[in-house]
Amino acid sequence: MDGQETIAAIATPPGAGAIGIIRISGPGTRQIAKAMLGDLPPPRQASLRSFRGETGDVLDQGVALWFPSPASFTGEDLLELQGHGGPRLLDLVLARVLGAGARSARPGEFTERAFLNGKLDLAQAEAIADLIQAATATQARLASRSLQGIFSRHVRALVEGLTHLRVLIEAGLDFPDEELDARPVEPAAFDELIAAAEGLLSRTHQGELIRDGLMVVIAGPPNAGKSSLLNALVGSDAAIVTEIPGTTRDLLRAEIQLDGLPIRLVDTAGLRAATDPIEQEGVRRARAEIAQADHVILLTDDTQSPEAEPSIPRDIAEALPTGAPITLLRNKIDRSGRAAGVRERADGVTEVACSVLTGAGMDAFRQYLKAVAGYQGPDSGEFSARRRHVDALQRALEQLKAARDASRIAAAPELIAEELRQAQASLGEITGEVASDELLGRIFSEFCIGK
Numbered sequence: 001m002d003g004q005e006t007i008a009a010i011a012t013p014p015g016a017g018a019i020g021i022i023r024i025s026g027p028g029t030r031q032i033a034k035a036m037l038g039d040l041p042p043p044r045q046a047s048l049r050s051f052r053g054e055t056g057d058v059l060d061q062g063v064a065l066w067f068p069s070p071a072s073f074t075g076e077d078l079l080e081l082q083g084h085g086g087p088r089l090l091d092l093v094l095a096r097v098l099g100a101g102a103r104s105a106r107p108g109e110f111t112e113r114a115f116l117n118g119k120l121d122l123a124q125a126e127a128i129a130d131l132i133q134a135a136t137a138t139q140a141r142l143a144s145r146s147l148q149g150i151f152s153r154h155v156r157a158l159v160e161g162l163t164h165l166r167v168l169i170e171a172g173l174d175f176p177d178e179e180l181d182a183r184p185v186e187p188a189a190f191d192e193l194i195a196a197a198e199g200l201l202s203r204t205h206q207g208e209l210i211r212d213g214l215m216v217v218i219a220g221p222p223n224a225g226k227s228s229l230l231n232a233l234v235g236s237d238a239a240i241v242t243e244i245p246g247t248t249r250d251l252l253r254a255e256i257q258l259d260g261l262p263i264r265l266v267d268t269a270g271l272r273a274a275t276d277p278i279e280q281e282g283v284r285r286a287r288a289e290i291a292q293a294d295h296v297i298l299l300t301d302d303t304q305s306p307e308a309e310p311s312i313p314r315d316i317a318e319a320l321p322t323g324a325p326i327t328l329l330r331n332k333i334d335r336s337g338r339a340a341g342v343r344e345r346a347d348g349v350t351e352v353a354c355s356v357l358t359g360a361g362m363d364a365f366r367q368y369l370k371a372v373a374g375y376q377g378p379d380s381g382e383f384s385a386r387r388r389h390v391d392a393l394q395r396a397l398e399q400l401k402a403a404r405d406a407s408r409i410a411a412a413p414e415l416i417a418e419e420l421r422q423a424q425a426s427l428g429e430i431t432g433e434v435a436s437d438e439l440l441g442r443i444f445s446e447f448c449i450g451k
């Protein structure tokens with residue numbers, strides 16, 4: 001983006017409100033300010049002004065805030081007009097600004113310019129969107145910390161350590177004849193960096209869990225008690241429960257929080273070879289959800305086969321995304337007589353025995369859900385993070401380990417240097433030093449207009 005165009009947008013939410021704010025940024029802002037306000041207000045001071053139309057008529061009166069470049073949010077000349085919050089009035093004032101040479105801003109374009117002008121890095125820019133979209137107090141608190149640059153500082157510290165290693169290794173490449181320090185960098189030199197990367201990855205994962213949570217799909221044969229489980233977790237009669245098998249056909253979604261961990265629950269149609277076309281479609285949808293789940297809870301009715309060790313059907317196990325756990329929940333133990341609890345079987349399957357109806361074993365099940373996700377509680381979060389941050393850190397960690405392995409077998413220093421260079425590039429994706437236009441487009445299009 002060239003930053004040559006001047007952009008404008010209404011920055012306050014749609015609808016009537018006490019105050020409505022219009023934001024203008026870019027090289028034409030100064031001209032627009034003079035045309036509409038009569039003069040350029042003193043920088044960074046609230047100034048009462050009339051906002052004038054093309055013929056000099058007063059459209060509104062309010063506070064004008066003038067931030068000359070570079071000391072502004074975007075780094076460009078920026079003007080904020082704070083007038084009355086009537087939607088028609090705001091449209092009028094915006095039309096006037098556009099008529100004076102600005103164009104409508106795209107979603108997130110102000111923040112994108114702030115990023116491109118070095119006012120904040122990419123992780124901080126994402127934190128702005130997270131702050132605005134935060135649904136819980138914890139999410140807001142962590143997004144605010146990311147916006148303050150707490151996450152970015154951790155990433156930068158890692159990059160610094162990495163750069164130090166690169167300098168040592170690449171110096172050897174550039175001056176191979178100098179005998180002074182021709183000894184290869186010890187593998188131990190990588191260990192500290194790898195430990196730091198592992199620590200940051202774990203904290204980033206907590207931040208991602210608190211921001212995005214996970215999707216848990218409740219599946220199993222008809223009448224196992226899937227909808228009853230959804231209702232018990234939600235704490236209300238969200239789903240229809242009857243003793244008739246095949247009650248649920250549509251997918252039913254509900255969001256819950258376990259101790260600050262957001263969980264998107266999906267109740268599904270009972271899995272069986274249905275003849276009814278509506279139920280068939282329900283089963284098809286259930287399978288499609290399983291294929292996208294972060295965790296599948298497979299219910300069985302324990303009164304049906306209390307003696308057997310129920311197995312996980314192969315087709316279900318294979319439909320799951322790689323790495324997503326599947327848990328067997330033996331329900332209705334109030335009637336089968338089994339003791340409540342969580343146990344890991346010899347074949348590696350984790351089994352939860354509980355009664356959704358009486359609540360026996362349900363607390364242990366809730367604890368188990370958190371533990372499987374690796375969630376350490378609301379206080380474990382230090383900053384907000386996204387999936388792409390976790391992925392980038394994971395890649396950097398693998399590249400660091402590859403560099404250490406290469407140094408262990410005394411591989412060519414070029415190889416070690418290349419792994420380190422790639423690790424640094426992975427970390428650079430988080431803060432945006434390395435970012436494709438496609439990635440930027442994806443990130444900023446999620447913003448609201450005027451931000």
Ligand SMILES: Nc1nc2c(ncn2[C@@H]2O[C@H](COP(=O)(O)OP(=O)(O)OP(=O)(O)O)[C@@H](O)[C@H]2O)c(=O)[nH]1
Nearest residue numbers: 222223224225226227228246247248270332356357
């Ligand atoms: N005794 C007992 N009955 C239960 C328990 N959980 C559910 N039920 C009963 O089992 C029956 C079926 O429950 P649902 O929740 O509708 O089962 P479902 O798996 O959603 O069934 P479909 O939607 O038809 O596939 C209902 O009569 C429930 O009251 C339990 O823990 N103990």
Ligand SMILES: [K+]
Nearest residue numbers: 223242244247
């Ligand atoms: K049912």
Ligand SMILES: [Mg+2]
Nearest residue numbers: 226227247248
């Ligand atoms: Mg149901």
